Amino acid sequence: MSKKTKTVDVLVVGGGLAGGTLSLALAHGGLSVACVDREDPSLWTAPTFDGRASAIAISSKRVLDAVGIWDLIENETAPIKDIRVADGRSPLFLHYDHNELGGDVFGFMVENRSIRKALQTLLPNENKITHLAPAEISELVRDENKASATLNDGSKINAALVIGCEGRVSPTRESAGIKLTKWSYEQTGIVCTVEHERPHNFCAQEHFLPSGPFAILPLPGTDKKPGCRSSIVWTERADLAPIMMGLNDDDFLEELKLRFGDFLGDLKIIGPRFAYPLTLQFAQSYTANRLALAADAAHGMHPIAGQGLNMGLRDVAVLAEVLSDAKKAGADIGSIEVLEKYERWRRFDNTLMLAVTDALTHLFSNDIKPLKLARDIGLATVNQMPSLKKLFMRHAMGTVGDLPKLMRGENL
Numbered sequence: 001m002s003k004k005t006k007t008v009d010v011l012v013v014g015g016g017l018a019g020g021t022l023s024l025a026l027a028h029g030g031l032s033v034a035c036v037d038r039e040d041p042s043l044w045t046a047p048t049f050d051g052r053a054s055a056i057a058i059s060s061k062r063v064l065d066a067v068g069i070w071d072l073i074e075n076e077t078a079p080i081k082d083i084r085v086a087d088g089r090s091p092l093f094l095h096y097d098h099n100e101l102g103g104d105v106f107g108f109m110v111e112n113r114s115i116r117k118a119l120q121t122l123l124p125n126e127n128k129i130t131h132l133a134p135a136e137i138s139e140l141v142r143d144e145n146k147a148s149a150t151l152n153d154g155s156k157i158n159a160a161l162v163i164g165c166e167g168r169v170s171p172t173r174e175s176a177g178i179k180l181t182k183w184s185y186e187q188t189g190i191v192c193t194v195e196h197e198r199p200h201n202f203c204a205q206e207h208f209l210p211s212g213p214f215a216i217l218p219l220p221g222t223d224k225k226p227g228c229r230s231s232i233v234w235t236e237r238a239d240l241a242p243i244m245m246g247l248n249d250d251d252f253l254e255e256l257k258l259r260f261g262d263f264l265g266d267l268k269i270i271g272p273r274f275a276y277p278l279t280l281q282f283a284q285s286y287t288a289n290r291l292a293l294a295a296d297a298a299h300g301m302h303p304i305a306g307q308g309l310n311m312g313l314r315d316v317a318v319l320a321e322v323l324s325d326a327k328k329a330g331a332d333i334g335s336i337e338v339l340e341k342y343e344r345w346r347r348f349d350n351t352l353m354l355a356v357t358d359a360l361t362h363l364f365s366n367d368i369k370p371l372k373l374a375r376d377i378g379l380a381t382v383n384q385m386p387s388l389k390k391l392f393m394r395h396a397m398g399t400v401g402d403l404p405k406l407m408r409g410e411n412l
């Protein structure tokens with residue numbers, strides 16, 4: 001065997017939020033991993049790399065905790081104590097209050113950059129992980145017994161299984177010929193961070209405007225102004241978004257204020273703006289011979305419910321459990337039986353969430369009068385129904401469904 005060939009249990013392609021967490025979870029579960037990412041990790045934390053913040057459900061927080069990420073980011077998170085959903089300026093709204101669930105918070109807001117910073121620290125220092133970044137795979141061959149990848153520097157990696165975690169554009173998925181179903185919402189998610197005069201009191205707000213949802217999500221503030229920073233996801237029509245993105249700072253702020261309102265006092269934009277085209281997509285299969293797909297490589301959804309990463313972390317927790325159980329039992333971790341277990345466990349749940357987010361997006365991204373009336377009455381009715389409201393709150397916490405061990409707070 002050449003010096004430059006490495007053999008591991010699992011090759012994870014894409015070491016971002018999902019792939020990086022998966023690599024750590026697999027290593028904790030006793031598997032050896034090669035984690036390849038095409039980006040230079042030293043660029044991951046630049047203010048221009050990824051401006052998003054993610055709403056992390058309680059169950060996802062448990063996964064980040066289990067792999068050591070949470071300890072490194074805890075001081076950079078903000079709890080979500082309340083959620084307020086309103087249809088434009090309608091007086092009818094839905095308010096979820098964490099006190100109605102015995103005081104447990106719904107989840108936490110964390111900037112993607114913080115998670116990346118933790119991955120940057122953990123991945124190169126984990127014994128069972130070979131972290132290769134920046135690096136890219138130039139050839140991937142899968143036969144009955146193994147997957148073999150050739151990297152762009154000529155080195156090779158052999159693994160019993162390759163997992164594609166490269167996000168929505170996944171060469172691993174494409175190399176296996178797995179078809180993708182995809183449609184565009186003709187919307188763009190404009191993302192920025194704002195500082196406001198009054199504290200948000202850890203309440204996440206979502207206003208449904210005719211062009212789509214407008215979310216104000218609580219971030220930790222600064223020592224001088226605690227609770228006075230929020231992440232904005234402003235959904236805009238795809239044809240108007242470039243115009244908004246092209247405005248100078250003052251005009252952009254004025255447009256933002258029209259949508260944000262003045263309930264938190266004066267506003268200031270901090271840092272750059274980002275634009276993400278919004279689409280729905282799902283892979284027609286999550287597995288192939290010696291291959292699995294996870295997170296956005298398998299399914300990408302509208303951010304209306306803040307569930308994309310949460311669903312991806314469910315894939316991660318299930319894969320880590322299924323593969324570590326197989327390894328402990330001495331089974332072939334890349335076998336069809338093991339991969340089918342993963343696909344059976346995750347496919348229905350992800351498909352359901354894709355359908356729900358798709359329906360919500362269509363229902364709430366318009367100004368059709370009868371629809372608006374129906375959804376306003378719907379929001380107000382749920383607000384008055386304690387048991388249905390509690391069920392929705394548990395969904396937001398991610399504690400409903402067939403949870404894998406890492407999401408229940410148990411070890412692998």
Ligand SMILES: Cc1cc2nc3c(=O)[nH]c(=O)nc-3n(C[C@H](O)[C@H](O)[C@H](O)COP(=O)(O)OP(=O)(O)OC[C@H]3O[C@@H](n4cnc5c(N)ncnc54)[C@H](O)[C@@H]3O)c2cc1C
Pocket residue numbers: 013014015016017018019036037038039052053054055056135136137165166167168169171189191233276294295296297303306307308309310311312
């Ligand atoms: C505006 C917006 C707001 C959102 N808010 C939320 C939220 O509040 N909560 C939530 O749960 N989800 C949210 N999401 C969804 C969430 O951001 C994604 O689901 C999540 O980033 C997916 O993680 P991932 O690791 O699969 O992909 P990515 O984050 O895209 O990471 C992919 C990684 O693979 C690497 N890569 C790419 N190609 C290659 C290659 N060829 N070879 C090697 N490496 C490669 C990249 O460098 C990157 O590191 C939001 C999405 C948007 C657009």
